[in-house]
Amino acid sequence: MKIPKWLKIVGLLIIGLWLLFKFVAWPMLQKETKKISSETTTAYTEKGYDLSVTYSSPSKKGRVIFGELVPYDVVWRTGANEPTTFTTGTPIKILNNELPAGTYSLWTKPRPKNWTIMFNEEVPDWGVSLLSGGKKTTRNPEKDVVQVDVVSKTLASPQEQFTIAFQDTGLLHLALSWDETIILVPISK
Numbered sequence: 001m002k003i004p005k006w007l008k009i010v011g012l013l014i015i016g017l018w019l020l021f022k023f024v025a026w027p028m029l030q031k032e033t034k035k036i037s038s039e040t041t042t043a044y045t046e047k048g049y050d051l052s053v054t055y056s057s058p059s060k061k062g063r064v065i066f067g068e069l070v071p072y073d074v075v076w077r078t079g080a081n082e083p084t085t086f087t088t089g090t091p092i093k094i095l096n097n098e099l100p101a102g103t104y105s106l107w108t109k110p111r112p113k114n115w116t117i118m119f120n121e122e123v124p125d126w127g128v129s130l131l132s133g134g135k136k137t138t139r140n141p142e143k144d145v146v147q148v149d150v151v152s153k154t155l156a157s158p159q160e161q162f163t164i165a166f167q168d169t170g171l172l173h174l175a176l177s178w179d180e181t182i183i184l185v186p187i188s189k
């Protein structure tokens with residue numbers, strides 16, 4: 001069966017547009033979004049730990065964050081742009097759940113009184129589906145290595161930038177804070 005010439009041309013145009021998007025438009029989009037929500041890496045390398053987190057930090061900009069911009073009971077990619085990554089050079093425990101050495105995508109499901117924290121072995125390119133307008137994540141729940149629930153707490157004053165940091169007050173925590181909320185995820189050996 002011979003393929004019509006016009007169908008070959010349409011096929012080549014589609015392939016050309018896809019390549020243009022993949023290698024030109026997509027990298028430009030990623031670069032531009034990082035001007036708005038800057039990429040940040042924080043690390044903790046004390047007491048035998050070798051931990052780092054890389055995330056993009058959106059701003060509050062007068063918006064109600066949790067329950068509105070970031071809906072309750074829906075999995076969030078935990079930051080902006082690409083998914084947040086959590087790397088540990090050694091095996092650790094998250095609330096007594098073993099997390100082997102490696103790099104994981106970090107996902108959360110915010111709720112008013114507690115959050116579910118998920119460490120997933122896959123790190124997808126963007127973290128949300130473009131067809132959903134950014135409302136649906138691309139996380140594969142079957143690839144979760146650790147999933148824990150932690151209590152959310154209220155900050156003394158609203159925080160403009162989304163921040164992830166390590167807090168060592170005798171016990172080590174991964175602290176996620178934004179707007180009026182802080183989450184402390186216990187880490188141990």
